[in-house]
Amino acid sequence: MACETRSIPSSRGSSNLTLTDDTSRAPGSPELSELPDDITVETEEGRRLAAQLADDRRHARRLLEVRDLSTHFFTRDGVVHAVDGVSFDLDYGETLGIVGESGSGKSVTALSLTRLVPDPPGRIVSGEIIFDGINILKLTGNEMRLLRGKKIGYIFQDPMTSLNPTLTIGYQIAESARVHLRLSRRAADERAAELLAKVGIPRARERMKDYPHQFSGGMRQRVMIAIALACDPMLLLADEPTTALDVTIQAQILELIRSLSSEFGTAVILITHDLGIAAGMCDRINVMYAGRIVETGKVDDIFEQPQMPYAWGLLDSLPRLDEEKGARLRTIEGMPPDLIDPADECRFSPRCRYARDICRQHEPNLTERQGEGHFARCHGTEPGGWIQ
Amino acid sequence: MVNQAGVLEAPAAVKTRKPTSLWGDAYRRLLKNRLAIVGGIIVILLILIAIVGPYLTPFEYRAQDLPALAQNRNRPIPPFQGPHILGTDGLGRDLLSRLMDGARISMTVALIVQIVVLGIGVPVGAAAAWFGGRLDTLLMRITDIVYAFPDLLFIILLSVAFRDTFFGKAIDGLLIVFVAIGLTAWVTMARLVRGQLLSLKESEFVEAARAIGVSDRKIVTRHLLPNALGPIIVAVTLGIPGAILAEATLAFIGVGVQAPRASWGSLVADGQRSLQAAPHLVLFPALAVAIALISFTFLGDGLRDALDPKLKGKQ
């Protein structure tokens, strides 16, 4: 049942930030030991400088820096490279979309960020995750636990099974507030009732005493959102939050996530297989395939100038309203590859109509394309390549 | 992939994992469960002993070795000395042979009880699930009544009541006991089968099969039964310890097996009287019972874990 990784030994020395349930400290403000030697906080001047430094730091640094993250699953059939060398950044308050098919590694990436990868058989084998200046992979289990719920909220895919059937939803929402914010029972319940109302449950106060099975799927997902946001986290991980819901409810839930995150300034990582959803919600998008990021960039750039055949396939496969009736849905031929011991080749090449020999011999790197922060992993679309 | 002629053709086969089937998967998972393997081997051994064991020992289970007994001052002969490997009882009868005969009895009880259980339980449960409505209610009421019966009492009554009849005398008075045990045990099987079929009937893959147009008969044979078969096999295997236990308990109090035949339970009862002087007379039968119960339980557990569809694909 362990949810922390055991392969990365904890070393307290690298991070001087001690994690407590202290909410009075604003996110990102430095500890004394982080300040340069000639600044003390005893003087007014010192305090001002320290605040300035904190602010600079806060803007200089990003909320999330992921470098070369690899999470593997050690199975009887071999080692599955579910996430293989993934790197990306996330700013405070930004909404990032991770788009890909089943098995692309998008969910495992999110689980890795909070170290909830089931171990065994999974393990984060390498890489770095810096969250708000804190090196996630070097934390002890207990320190990680303190982060979860409080600074990072999680919305899971299936609202029907993600709530505990034997506890009232009021309790389940108030729980993290009680644990992390040290609120009294009454204060936590009050907060939970407010949250419940905020996520759009009518007669929220009365429904606090109800059980999950008394709610519909869409409403349960709203409850999940309330739970995730209970402690006002800095980051919200939403793993396919609408996949299990009716299409009509999907839009409502997405809108709810969007409005709440912008109201609270929460950064969001939205994981989905649906490019349409990503387009509506995200500032930037990472397209993942077979455990790798194959394209990343601002939403507009990805949609207007996709640089990778897989992304074309995804865009192409979206059904459009202006198509003629009876036209067949366009799919990407073939199946995603087996992730055991991948070879040094472009992982999409077996399914790519533009593949050439170089694609099968050498995996392309993420290279810069037109547009800010726009990268793609494809030999053919590079400047001078054979696809234009 | 675009080939020479510019035509789109199917991509080359990508590396995928071996295809798996429910049974193949289950078999492989079972083999990895060491406890289940041990249990299974012992079960097979017990069955073999039951069939051929009594022919392999030089002594018959009821033969009294009076000379050897006299030599031992008319006391039970202790084990590991001489030809009687596990010793004898107070009448000079070889314990090992009697244990093997007991194995025969225990395996027979397992067999007959489960035949009764399957023979009554499966049809009743299936009928209740398939036809539903009044029949279902009626059958469930009958199971309620059987369930409410204090089972040991019923078995004892039955065997005493029919003791002097042909039925009661079959297999040295054991058939009646076995059937009686079965008559009290079929209820759980019926409920299990009914539950399985009911939930399977409503499940989505049946809906899907119907939607494609698969006939009802095919749905039952190809879809429902194979899925229900797993839990049934597990229930049969795990029900055997209960049957053996019931027979042993009854034998202990003198119901069922008649002298000179002995089942493990009656051996314990006999041996209990001379516990201090000849502990082997209680120890070995008790061990035999324990080994049988444990092996079937391990095997049943292993089968249950192996056949659990939720574990399919998970490591």
Added chain:
Amino acid sequence: MVGYIIRRILWIIPVLFVVSVITFTLMHAAPGGPWAREKRLPAATVQRLNDKYGLNDPMPVQYLNWVGGIVTGDLGPSYKYPDRDVNDIVADGIGITVHLGIMAFLLAVIVGIPLGVIAALRQNRMPDYVATFVSMIGIATPSFILAILLIVVFAVGLRWFPTQSSIWSEPQRWVLPTVALAGFPIAQIARYTRASMLEVTRMDYVRTAQSKGLRERSIVTIHMIRNALIPVVTILGPILAFLITGSFIIETIFGVPGIGRYYITAISQRDYGVIMAMTILYAVAIAVMNLVVDVLYAYIDPRIRYS
């Protein structure tokens, strides 16, 4: 819910009727009568005794007499103990049998559930092996063998407890019979709890609880255990039935003065009154216990309670 309970209670009556009829039939189907004891009585005496107790009447009449008796609370005379009524016999013993059963049940629950929980939480590690080992002993050892074992080790060997429990007023006499009776249920409850906890471990809501940053202890006690125990309640009914009907062996071995020890002798002696009384009592106890368990199950699972 209340309607459900009432229907179940009403349903017990026809069940008892059928049970009593079957028992009555089987009882009289057995050859011989209550008078066939060690000394052969002359036929005339037997006939006179039969007349006196109405045993020559046709079966349906006898049955109706018995029903009439039971409805008025009269369970009839005992044939084996001519100076005692069945009512007396039952009244004397039933308290003790119930006492023993309840103690064994509590022991089974108090030991079995934690054993199963620990085994599941430390799956495939030492605590699991120990707990599973203990469960295996419970499964593999019939209650009578366990009783003999306990007597040999603790009563005769270590002399911690008395070998016989005929005097029920001394608490140390309760220990061995209770443990012997509870052995099998402990193992069953432990195994079932372990399996249920393992199922719960795989549930999505456990992952949600982890994502909230709760302590492992809270996750286990608040989120997992209550969900795991719900299916365990379903096997408590059969376990109680087992304790009720199986206690007679323990009572016989330890000489406990409950009603269970009359069981076998009543049947072999054809003490019809006692046989019928015991059957009905056991059937009522089983039915009531099952009802309690079913209601409990419906109550603690919110999905059933509020639907």
